Amino acid sequence: MIMFYILAMTAVVFLSRYLFLEPRLPLRLNARAQHLLSFSSPAVLTAIWGPIVFLPEGELSMTPDNPYLLAALLAALIAWKTKNVLLTTVVSMGLFLVLKLIVFV
Structure with a gap:
């Protein structure tokens, strides 16, 4: 089936x-x-990243110790200022990796 x-x-x-x-x-x-x-692409992408950023442990986390939220805020800022997708992706992923593996162990 x-x-x-x-x-x-x-x-x-x-x-x-x-x-x-x-x-x-x-x-x-x-x-x-x-x-x-x-409007369908932005809606689908928001439905994907929204729960990941705001609900990393299954409950709402809007605190400064949420690496997903911090990296997403930086990604939004870089995307807004530079309009460069590659730079935004690389820098925000690098920051997330540093936050997740070193800062918030």
């Missing part, structure tokens, strides 16, 4: 991507639908 669910979800994901990405199909979205879909 699990294999059936895996195959069914594979088909759903493939077909949903194929319908919108295949240029020979006559399916086109209007400007309003495209504008609404532009």
Whole structure:
């Protein structure tokens, strides 16, 4: 039964991507639908990182000894100031590694 669910979800994901990405199909979205879909990526990313940053131990942690929160704040600041994805990723991951392994042992 699990294999059936895996195959069914594979088909759903493939077909949903194929319908919108295949240029020979006559399916086109209007400007309003495209504008609404532009919010899906930030929403999904927020749903992924939000619990990791704010609930690292399964409960709300907004304290200064939360390395996830400190690294996320630095990443947001660097991204806002520099607009450089690679720099933001490398520096914030480095800070998180230092905080997690050395400072908050």
